[in-house]
Every structure is written in structure tokens, then in C-alpha cells.
Amino acid sequence: MATLAQVELKPVALAVAAPAVIEVQDVHKYYDLGETKVHALRGVDLKVKPGEFVAIMGSSGSGKSTFMNMLGCLDKPSSGRYILEGTDVSKLEKKDLAAIRNRKLGFVFQGFNLLSRTTALENVELPTLYAKVEKEERLKRAKEVLELVGLGERLDHFPSQLSGGQQQRVAIARALVNKPAILLADEPTGNLDSRTSVEIMQIFQELNEQGLTIVLVTHEPDIAQFAKRIVVFRDGKIRHDDPVRQRPHAADVLKTLPAIDED
Numbered sequence: 579m580a581t582l583a584q585v586e587l588k589p590v591a592l593a594v595a596a597p598a599v600i601e602v603q604d605v606h607k608y609y610d611l612g613e614t615k616v617h618a619l620r621g622v623d624l625k626v627k628p629g630e631f632v633a634i635m636g637s638s639g640s641g642k643s644t645f646m647n648m649l650g651c652l653d654k655p656s657s658g659r660y661i662l663e664g665t666d667v668s669k670l671e672k673k674d675l676a677a678i679r680n681r682k683l684g685f686v687f688q689g690f691n692l693l694s695r696t697t698a699l700e701n702v703e704l705p706t707l708y709a710k711v712e713k714e715e716r717l718k719r720a721k722e723v724l725e726l727v728g729l730g731e732r733l734d735h736f737p738s739q740l741s742g743g744q745q746q747r748v749a750i751a752r753a754l755v756n757k758p759a760i761l762l763a764d765e766p767t768g769n770l771d772s773r774t775s776v777e778i779m780q781i782f783q784e785l786n787e788q789g790l791t792i793v794l795v796t797h798e799p800d801i802a803q804f805a806k807r808i809v810v811f812r813d814g815k816i817r818h819d820d821p822v823r824q825r826p827h828a829a830d831v832l833k834t835l836p837a838i839d840e841d
């Protein structure tokens with residue numbers, strides 16, 4: 579199995595004054611429902627530096643997904659600016675947004691979102707196809723990231739032949755295959771049991787230690803503790819933004835949890 583060190587991730591500038599990889603300035607978002615308008619984001623400012631690992635929390639309806647969709651270039655702010663690795667993406671057209679999304683961002687969702695009639699390997703290879711990577715390189719990279727998440731022996735399995743945790747690992751591999759600058763995850767452990775959730779957080783912590791910037795939404799405080807920083811949304815605004823003190827190491831927590839048979 580390839581170790582994390584063997585897989586090339588974007589190098590990280592370790593200087594304290596590293597420029598932000600994400601810079602959000604006074605962002606508002608309105609959803610226009612004809613008669614009414616929903617003011618989902620009400621003046622959000624956030625800076626995320628390379629190598630950070632941020633957990634976003636907040637009750638249902640507080641604007642977390644709206645914010646993540648904007649970070650992920652799936653939607654634009656109604657006003658304010660979003661600067662992603664130095665590019666003001668709030669001004670870009672749909673086509674350019676899609677290109678940036680494919681190049682710079684990896685996504686992991688609660689529901690895995692894998693293609694069901696497609697093997698693990700093919701699922702992971704798909705984003706490299708859009709990125710116009712050469713066939714040989716595509717296969718190599720897809721295998722590499724699947725090995726990285728511990729699924730080197732499951733390349734030809736279909737999603738239905740994999741457990742929930744394994745499917746989420748395929749989704750993580752798919753998110754990494756184009757070597758993104760940032761990994762965005764919206765409730766990635768929402769459908770998983772507690773041990774499997776910690777296994778997923780172990781992968782996130784290892785990737786983050788290799789320099790990957792991660793922004794994750796979760797409503798579970800235990801999961802948020804594995805991040806380095808917790809940002810709390812309420813009513814479309816950031817109400818708290820604090821570093822995590824005494825952050826647990828997911829690998830150590832796993833040793834204290836009973837094993838589950840999985841094959």
C-alpha cells in the first residue's frame with residue numbers, strides 16, 4: 579500500500595504569513611422565492627490559510643450548506659467577495675467556475691454520491707477524465723489514491739459491494755485524484771457509525787498533516803474536535819471562531835473503540 583508520504587500533494591508554505599487560500603469578505607446570500615427572500619448569509623468574513631483544518635458547525639438552517647456551496651463554487655454570493663487562491667471567483671461566469679472547481683477543489687458529501695454501476699476505480703478516475711489527464715496517468719493516479727485510503731484491494735468492487743465507510747473512502751479518493759488545493763466535506767460522517775466516522779477522520783487528519791487544507795461541516799461536536807479550528811454559524815453569521823485545544827488523534831481514539839467486522 580502506498581504510504582501518505584509517497585503521494586504527492588500540493589506543497590504548503592509554512593510561513594506564518596502565508597496568504598489565505600480562502601478569503602471571504604462580507605458575503606451575503608439571498609434566496610429569492612418570489613414573494614419572499616431568504617437572507618441565508620448575513621455578512622460572513624473568513625480567512626483560511628494553507629494547511630488549516632476547519633470544522634463548521636451550527637444548527638440546521640444556520641447557513642452552513644449555503645456557505646459550503648459558495649466555497650465550492652457551486653453557487654455565487656449575492657454580494658461580497660470570495661477570493662480562492664488569489665482569484666476573485668465571485669465575479670466569474672459559470673463555465674469558469676466549473677473549471678476552477680475541477681482544478682482546485684475536492685468534494686465529499688454525506689451521501690457518498692458514487693455512480694452505482696461503476697467500479698471504485700472508475701468512480702475515482704472520472705474527475706481526471708474531465709481534467710483531460712492522459713489515460714495511463716489517469717489509471718495510475720486513481721489506483722494511487724485508492725491505495726492511499728486503504729482500498730487498493732477493492733478496485734473492481736461496485737459501490738453496492740462496499741460498506742458505507744468504504745464507499746466514503748472511495749468518495750475521498752475521488753475528491754483527491756485531481757490534487758486539489760482544498761478538500762470540502764459537507765457532513766461526511768453523517769451516514770456512518772461512530773467507529774467508521776473516526777476512521778474517516780483519521781484519513782482527514784493524515785491528509786491534513788500532508789498539507790491538504792480541509793473545510794468540513796459537521797453537527798457532531800466529537801467529529802469537530804478532530805479539526806484544528808471550529809467556526810460556528812448562527813442565523814447566517816459566524817458567531818464563534820476558535821482553535822481546538824487538546825485535539826484528539828483519530829488513530830489513538832480508534833484504539834479505544836471496539837472493532838467492527840467488516841469485509
Ligand SMILES: Nc1ncnc2c1ncn2[C@@H]1O[C@H](COP(=O)(O)OP(=O)(O)O)[C@@H](O)[C@H]1O
Pocket residue numbers: 609610611616617618636637638639640641642643644645
Ligand atoms: N435553494 C434554496 N432556496 C431557498 N432557500 C434556501 C435554499 N437553500 C437554503 N435555503 C434557506 O437558507 C437558510 C440556510 O440554509 P442552509 O444553508 O441549508 O443551512 P444549514 O446547512 O446550516 O442547515 C435556511 O433558511 C434555508 O431554508
Ligand SMILES: [Mg+2]
Pocket residue numbers: 642643644
Ligand atoms: Mg446543510
